[in-house]
Amino acid sequence: MSEVTIGLFGIAGMFVLLALRVPVAMSMLAAGFFGTWALHGERSAVAVLSSETFSAVSSYSLIVIPLFILMGNIASAAGFSRGLYELAYAWVGRFRGGLASASILGCAAFSAVSGSSVATAVTIGRVAIPEMNRYKYSSSMATGAVAAGGTLGFLIPPSTGFVLYSILTEQSLGRLFMAGILPGILLTLLFVGAILVTTTLDPKAGPHGEVVPMRQRFERLIGASPLISVIFISIGGIYAGVFTPVEAAGVGAFLVLVFAVLGRKLDLKGIHTAFMDTVKTSTMLYVIVIGAGIFSPFLALTGIPQSLSDMLSNLGLGALGTLIVILLAYVVLGMFMDALSMIVITIPIVFPIIVSLGYDPIWFGVIAVIVIEMGMITPPVGINVFVVKAIAPNVPMGTIFRGVLPFWIAMLVALVLLIAFPEIALFIPNSMFG
Incomplete structure (x- = not known):
């Protein structure tokens, strides 16, 4: 049996396990372990299992995961998200669809401390959806804005997606974080634009909100200033070269905890809950990293990425055509798989193809x-x-x-702009790191 055939059986076995609801980490670990065993024997498989497990749990760069998750959990438990939402509403609520736009801006701001799509949608949604219902927003606008706004948590640093991509591809996490800033702002503005277009075509979808006096706007700015200052210190510290991403995560988590305790927004029970939730989420992500670390070498040994690259090259589609095929495959996979599963399963396969086509790996991480x-x-x-x-x-x-749907179209527009103008993603990291 050829190496490619063994690799295909391994991938098929992994998807069978996923269909049987085996966790993605265990599915990848089993496919990688037994696949390596079939290729090079028991000793090689055990060696990969032990070495990858140790390197994953002892990696200094992985400390960023629990620290940023802790920062988001404390901010959520302390209720800082309401301050961000109220601040956004004070400035944009008077416009048509203003509450929905405030939800998008609140999601964007909270994304800068959570790094999680689901956490962002839940945290802002609990505040925003009841308010939009009170002002008689259409159900589709109220829920669509929160669902789409939550996805910003996977793009705006500190993004869990970038952390996993950095680990899987051995790319600089600092460059990836910086590459996500302008695309994150672009996508936020496009989401707000989608709301303006939708509410212009259907005024009942998002009526005007109340006009907040200027004094109250600045009062809400002061109220939200603790979390805003954490965002600027942690992310700004990375940009200024003062902190590494790991150090920024530690500083951010510490500052959020201090502000929550000093502001009496969090008691001992809340702190305990935030820490326990952080342990559970971090453990899940660490196990995923271990599974990916065993699955990736197995794929490399089978030669499947190279064979797939050769096959796509023989189609004569060119670099752009091949990229479009890959992106269409992602869209199809997204209909059936969650985000973390997609990134850990697909990146080891498509990343060598992207590099061989001459695309910038940091830029592709954003794409x-x-x-x-x-x-x-x-x-x-x-x-x-x-x-x-x-x-x-x-x-x-x-x-x-x-x-x-309008927000999905906005994402498609952002994708087209990033493909046409890669500097949108690369300007900040290139200006920082060269």
Whole structure:
């Protein structure tokens, strides 16, 4: 049996395990371990298992995962998200669809401390959806804005998607974080634009809100200043070269905890809950990293990435055509798989192809994250849609999916702009690191 055939059997076995609801980490670990055993014997498989497990759990760069997750959990438990939402509403609420736009801006701001799509959608959704219902927003606009806004948590640093991509491809996490800033701002503005277009065509979808006096606007700015200062110190510290991403995560988590305790927004029970949730989420991500670390060498040994690259080259599509084929495959996969599964399973396969085509790996990291974001709101899975459904149980799934359609189009526009103008993603990291 050839190496490629063994590799195909290994991939098929992994998808069978996923279909049987085996966790993605265990599915990848089993496929990689037994696949390596079939290729090079028991000793080689055990050696890869032990070495990759040790290197994953002892990696200094992976400390960034629990620290940024802790920062987001404390901010959520302390209720800082309401301050961000109220600040955004004070400035944009008076416009048509202003509450929905405030939800997008609140999601963007909270994404800068959470790094999680689901956490962002849940945290902002619990505050925003009841308010939009009170002002008689259409159910599709209210739920669609929160579901789409939550996806910003996977793009705006500190993004869990970038952390996993950095580990899988051995690219600089600092460069990836910086590469996500301008695309994150671009996508936020496009989401707000989608709201303006939708509410202009259908004024009942998002009526005007109240005009907040200027004094109250600045009062809300002061109220939200603790979390805003954490965002600027941690992310700005990376940009200024003062902190590494790991150091920025530690500083950010410490500052959020200090502000929460001094502001009496968090008691001992809340702190305990935030830490325990951090341990559970971090453990899950660490196990995923271990599984990916065993699956990736197995794929490399089979030669499947190189064979796939040769096959795509023989089609004569060129670099852009091959990229479009890969992105279309991501869109299809996004209909059935969650974001973390997609990134850890696909990147070891497609990354060598992207590099061979001459594309910048940092730029592709941004592209991949946005395409995976699109999958978060694409039926039939659309994990963010299910999250919002849990917050608004009386809204039919079809209504939520209809509500996210304008935002899905906005993502597609962002994708086209990034492909046409790669400097949108590369300007900041190139100006910082050369």
